[in-house]
Amino acid sequence: MSKSEMIVQAPGISLGQRRKGRLAELLKTLWSYRVSYLFIAPFMICFILFILLPVIAAVVLSFTHYNSIEPPRFVGWDNFRYMLTQDLILMKHALPNTLTFALIVGPGGYVCAFLLAWLISILPAVFRKWFTLAMYTPSLASLVAMSIIWTPLFSSDRIGYLNHFLLNLNLISEPVPWVTSKDHLMTSMVVVTLWKSMGIGFLGMLAGLLNVNPEMYEAGKLDGIRSRLEEIWYITIPATKPQMLFGAVMAVVGAVQISEIGTVLSGMNPTPEYAAHMITTHTDDYAFTRFELGYATALTVCLLTIVYLAQKLCWKLFGTKEDE
Structure with missing residues (x-):
């Protein structure tokens, strides 16, 4: 039985203490693989900056009216409705x-x-x-x-x-x-x-x-x-x-x-x-x-x-x- 399971099953431990125990166990596991994360860090940084964030920004802006001068204004599904009907x-x-x-x-x-x-x-x-x-x-x-x-x-x-x-x-x-x-x-x-x-x-x-x-x-x-x-x-x-x-x-x-x-x-x-x-x-x-x-x-x-x-x-x- 793992340490995290023992923490969850131990009697008399509050929900907050269980969560702290799980968090501590998670941080310990992440720290044990720190060298692996350093190897993948360059790729992940480039992926997040140049792929993930632009895609998220595009999805968010697709629900707005934006002309590059005024701040974006949320219009909901109007852009997609116009795309399909007009x-x-x-x-x-x-x-x-x-x-x-x-x-x-x-x-x-x-x-x-x-x-x-x-x-x-x-x-x-x-x-x-x-x-x-x-x-x-x-x-x-x-x-x-x-x-x-x-x-x-x-x-x-x-x-x-x-x-x-x-x-x-x-x-x-x-x-x-x-x-x-x-x-x-x-x-x-x-x-x-x-x-x-x-x-x-x-x-x-x-x-x-x-x-x-x-x-x-x-x-x-x-x-x-x-x-x-x-x-x-x-x-x-x-x-x-x-x-x-x-x-x-x-x-x-x-x-x-x-x-x-x-x-x-x-x-x-x-x-x-x-x-x-x-x-x-x-x-x-x-x-x-x-x-x-x-x-x-x-x-x-x-x-x-x-x-x-x-x-x-x-x-x-x-x-x-x-x-x-």
Whole structure:
């Protein structure tokens, strides 16, 4: 029986004395692990200052009217009520565009990252680093650098590289407005984002694939595995679940948070007929143009909820179970 249980069960001790005994026992336990707390202190301080406190502040401000000049004024659920019933641009354009874009780019970029990582992992080591560098470098490019590459390619006139190529092949009869038309802007955004999506999640999956024990593949062949596809399904994916989970979370978060790519490609803000208007773009509009910071933080809380639900789905798919 522990000392704290003896204190609780001892007869004739008042409730105040029991609480003091529990507190003393807790402080003694905390003090015994003081060295461990020193090791985690840098991470905890950064987590509290730069993640926990901003999230709490955003949740609190989402229930206020705040314009950065006057003190915040509590308005209850008015921001969320306005979001659901009166913000037509959000419901008609920003939310559907964000979900559509995330559902295409998130899984699409994730599958492409895994396939490319697997193809690179089976290459000889002398070529592997160069292909990895070629795939990873686009993720480091800024939006300005991207515009230098993609704007001439998607130019809507005849001298645009893509239109010129398709016209010469007689695949189209007139130039296609790739980034100035509502019907084509989302497609152009998806292509550019997939090109840029081989980031840190791609490197994580490649590292996981390179560290799979080769003996597992030999054992699989003895157990009846006869094709590369069966190796991937029965050995590679189960052996790299932590990296697969990390890559999935990074892909979903990156797809949901992207905002300025449509504005950069089209050169318009807002984009043509709100074709590339996202929740993050909508948030920037209310925060930095209209200075309605209370409503803008309510939008960020909504986006945070979407990302959290997507992360829970990724954990369900790739999280390690207790028996694994």
